[in-house]
Amino acid sequence: MFDINSLLRPHLRNLTPYSSARDEFSGTAQVYLDANENSFGSATAEDFNRYPDPHQRRVKRMLARLKEVPADQIFLGNGSDEPIDLLIRAFCQPGQDHILILPPTYGMYSVSATINGVGVREVLLRPNFSLDANAVLSNTDRNSKILFICSPNNPTGNLMDRVAVEKLLQEFPGLVVVDEAYIDYCREDSWTCRLEEFPNLVVLQTFSKAWGLAALRLGMAFASRELIEILNKIKPPYNISQLSQQYALRAITNRDKMKRQLALTLFERQQLEQRLPQLAIVEKVYPSEANFLLVKVQEARPLYDFLLEKGIVVRDRSRVQLCEGCLRITVGTPNENEQLLEALAAFSVKEKQAI
Ligand SMILES: Cc1ncc(COP(=O)(O)O)c(C=O)c1O
Known part of the structure; x- marks a missing residue:
């Protein structure tokens, strides 16, 4: 049985996360004197003086309907680069654990791992850019914590074979992250519809590509409730700005x-x-x-x-x-x-x- 808590780095198992003013009071009040905001407004014409919802509830409610994934199985990050970093920080012990990547692929997985003092094991794709699940598994040991599969893959543009991905979801001992930054351009369904089957599956998507909102920096991670809870515990409290939340809502409500x-x-x-x-x-x-x-x-x-x-x-x-x-x-x-x-x-x- 897959147990997310035994995969989590030991020092995070009993972490008490930062409790923000908005965590401690999330209702409506006449007078807000709880967060050391500027009570007079902003230096700009429009006001941005209040901290945004740290849990991005409205955006997640809309996304839940759109993606058919419950809101508590959605994490929003400062680009999908943020969940990539948070996953490595949560599950890989520096100097001991490693991630697996399948080059040629997106560069941030290995950069994020290296920044965090985490090893990177490379298993090349085949010359036709297909995924060799057996080669991945034979390069896996008990310190292999996260496997990053990019599908459609950057820079090769191809989808990874579903049977091979499924084999890895069943047999890889750690988390399997399927990065679907380019999913909207392809003919296949997202792996989000398999989340209930695979507790070790994390799906990444982004507003930077088909949604055309790269400047907002808004990425999504979909996973089990337990895993999303871990990401929420370790993220910076207000990681998604008010502007990003507003524009994401606009984009989702009008998709034409x-x-x-x-x-x-x-x-x-x-x-x-x-x-x-x-x-x-x-x-x-x-x-x-x-x-x-x-x-x-x-x-x-x-x-x-x-x-x-x-x-x-x-x-x-x-x-x-x-x-x-x-x-x-x-x-x-x-x-x-x-x-x-x-x-x-x-x-x-x-x-x-x-x-
Ligand atoms: C495969 C892949 N994943 C993630 C990202 C990062 O996206 P974001 O802008 O959401 O950080 C990119 C950006 O090019 C990408 O190609």
């Missing part, structure tokens, strides 16, 4: 714009998937379930520099293992994608002339 942008992104991704391979310098466009494409090109670095000269910045992934020769290109607006394709065509011509 998000849906329209999602459809546009998927259409533009398809256009790029069709047109990029027609260019001489493009060797391969990997299939993508996200809002970016991993593109193998001739001369990745010179091409990256050439694009920069044209004012177009993409991500150079050419020195990342298994992504040799690749650039990661975010799907832009039709106009931005036209500029990109034109610049790529101009580079092809330049290359031909150089030969």
Whole structure:
């Protein structure tokens, strides 16, 4: 039987969390003199002088309906980078435990682990970017506390095989975090619908991608009640600002714009998937379930520099293992994608002339 408390670092088992003014009184009153706020208002035209709800109750109530996950199984973080850090801090003993990651993948898992003095064990994806569950399990021991699976994966764009993920959920001894930052762009269901089955499952999502709210810094973690309670205990008390909560509520209540942008992104991704391979310098466009494409090109670095000269910045992934020769290109607006394709065509011509 999976026991979250035995996985938790011993010094946190009996932690008494900080109790904020808003924890101790959450009703409505005439006069608030409990939190050392500025009673006169703010230095700006709009008022932000009151601390926000530390438990983000309204946002979670709305999200619960949208995601079909009970509100007490939702954690909100300052970007999904915050729950990544909090999970490592809660469950990995520095100098002793390690996380497992599946490169090439999102860079913050290993950065967060390293900041926390926690080891990182790497199990490479297969050359076709699929997940080898047996290789993960054979690299696992009793100090393996968290496995990060990114699906759809950044920077490769593919989904991880559900059977392999399920095997890992059943057999990995620690937490299995499925990072679904790009879930809205793909055709598969979220792993959130399997939370009841797997007490060791944590699903991460974010408002930074399909919702278009990267500047707000708002990420979500979905997990068992017990695990969410642990994250709530160790988070900074007011980790989600009032503005973020307000705008998140607005976004959730009116999803039309998000849906329209999602459809546009998927259409533009398809256009790029069709047109990029027609260019001489493009060797391969990997299939993508996200809002970016991993593109193998001739001369990745010179091409990256050439694009920069044209004012177009993409991500150079050419020195990342298994992504040799690749650039990661975010799907832009039709106009931005036209500029990109034109610049790529101009580079092809330049290359031909150089030969
Ligand atoms: C796979 C993945 N997870 C998490 C994040 C971080 O998202 P946030 O903006 O919510 O911190 C990113 C950002 O690019 C990402 O690619």
